[in-house]
Amino acid sequence: MSGIVSYGAYIPLWRLSRDVIAAGWGRASLGGERSVANNDEDTVTMAVEAVLDCLVGVDREAVDGLYFASTTAPFREKQCAALVAAAADLRSDIITMDFANSLRSGTGALRAALDAVNSGSAQSIVVVASDCRIAYPRSDYEQNFGDGAAAILVSRSGSPVATVEGVYSISNDMYDVWRLDKDIFVQSWEDRFIIEHGYLENTSKAVSGLMKKYNLRADSVTKAILYAPNVRAQQTLARQHGFDVKTQLQDLLMSNVGVCGTAHALMMLVAALEEAKGGETFLLASYADGSDAMLLKVTEQVEKVKAGRRGVKGFLASKKMLPSYERYLSYRGLVEPQPGEPFRLFPSSSASWRERNWAIRFHGSRCKNCGLITFPIQRVCYGCRSKDNYEEVRLSDKKGKVFTFSLDSLAGRSDDPMVPHIVLESELGNTRIYSIMTDCDPSEIKIGMPVEMTFRRIYEGAGMYNYFWKCRPVR
């Protein structure tokens, strides 16, 4: 039977207290904190994190497709799904597709993946939704938004942790929250109008439609996973449908993450699955330009999948507070960081293409003669000089330890002036890898410190974003 066989999530390490944002403008704080993507993160890198979390213990060769959903993709023309799939080291004979332009495209991609799997056109597809929306400085949205990603693996084989029993969708065209093709900041109409005639009206239609279609009573739902633009709207919707706000309503992640756009409904689903027991019933509803409602049944398998995933719970617990509002502005490019020393080497499309297996897939070479593993891929073995006699091995999912390091004050940007250079020794074959450490407190770096790899945007040049792997303290 087809269904959700695995899930994962990603929340950036950095959190910003809403009091700090509010203090910057001398206005009221919404309380709590929001997640903030680092200056080397974007929706592609966050998607890679969520996919890798989702694929823990899963044979990556068995994945037949990757759907990427976001309203803040780093490319207007060029697919993100293909890049995420390559970084996740999936096969190349797979379906990849980007879903965009609506906060509902996360559940839309999930529905499309279920349809593909149910129709038999694919065995399994990983759906990833990722968003990093930018609000006008000083606006409520600036405090309210968060950055994050979630991934769901659907498959027609294997044991599902949850089955999707039914779906019901509403389409609705209106300007309530939007961005034009040239906009950086999220625009919106007056709050009371968009909540009443946008969010509540449409999500309510989808929820009632689903409940009616599947003869569902409010008290037979274990968790109502209701996406909402804020807590009050969520509770209003829940009450309208008879859900008990205290016991049945899935936490909106507002106090500790913020609304993560396209990713948010799926992040809430992941959070619900993390706490779920077999036999429970979920009602999931997303909103934007209409609403998607889904009915899910949790299976006993859910207990077995929990191990090894960080998910929302794990990534929530691993955090560092961003010390200032100014840093947030700089991380999002809202104030221009002064670059470090000029880079001498710009990205090259043809060079990146040749180097894709080590630079994006993060493969090293294992000598078939002497077994030595080297990164990047070496055609002539360092150990025995065998020529072109190697197999590629994935190093991105291997942990390592700091072998030596330096903290470079010359090369950084003004918002992160110190660049930790790391030579690390991978747990696979003691392979040495040279990388920058990110998401860290440089003063805590020591020889022997455990690290893991993370896919990041390194810099922009020659009209391209250049992606590569960094290391970070194990989260």
Place this chain on the structure above:
Amino acid sequence: MESIKDKVAIIGMGCTKFGERWDAGLDDLAIEAAYEAFEDAGIDPGDIQAGWFGTVTAPTTGIGATHAVNPLKLRIPMTRVENWCITGHEALRNACFGVASGMYDIVLALGVEKLKDTGFPGLGTGRGMGPVLEARRTSPGSFALIATRYFYTYDLSPEEGKRVIGKIAVKNHYNGSMCPKAHFRNKITLEQVLNAPIIAWPLGLFDCCGNSDGAAAAILVPAKLAKNFRDDPIYIKGLGQSFDPLLPHTRPGFDWLTWDALVNSSRQAYEQAGIKNPREELDIAEVHDCFTITELIIYENFGFCPRGKAREDIDAGFFELTGGLPVNADGGLKCFGHPVGASGLRMTYEVYKQMQGKAQSPERQLKDVRLGLSHTFGGPPQVSAVAILGRELG
């Protein structure tokens, strides 16, 4: 393989004032160094039969050997060489081979670098290994990796480690304070070194050499013709050069302390020169102190002292002007800065002048310098060159 020993002699050398030479372009620096060398050798520029021109930052100055022939108006074979920080030595080495082959009788080795027209203070960021792998690599950032590992291996706390290498900076600044052509001529204290801003932890400002403009030149002839030009020519006794076989950053099992490039280049040069015990036999060494930690690992890789024991010699003043083996008697890269293409020839200039008893400012003149070494070490780092010079044949 034959030794290069006693086949080639240096009959003239020149060296510019090093520093922030806002007044001088690449061509001016080339003229300044080359004409001092012509005068020192007592030759006319028209006597030069071939030349080797070392410079690194070609993208900002034009490629090829154009900037050697244009200012000097030479119509001879001129070859540009480039090999990271050993570029100056590569000009010298290839010029020696041109003479030793019998092809040419009077050649020019010229190293010039104009760093201060780039608009930023370091050597730049992200060079050599590929657009992404080395995106933010800098020289201090890479050499500091050696210091971190050295301190860890020999159980030195960062504070202790920084005191050990800091004394190298104090020594070199003391020497440089007496050298009119040096960029920096200020004496410093260990406290200043330890309290200076961090450039790339654990290296602070005074652990790093400056960025300077400069040029140096040598005129070389067959050893048997040398006395036709002057009474006190200096002879080439050995030339070594080696790479490490893979970038240190990605090299499996590498300890970051024992460098093939350093060990091989020094051993080759010692063997050619017939040196068994460099600590005892060398009278002067000009080594690549791009960072203080670099000078320390050179002591240990060149056999100046046992591994892990440099600290004892540093504390005892063994490498000071009055010690058993004076190292960087002119202040080294610490005081001259590192105009990359010029450095190898600038260091050779110091050894040459010391052997002739003509060191700039008499208080720095060492007694009876018969055998000396100049050395550069560069890249990520990965390559090293050694030249051994002697005052007499045999």
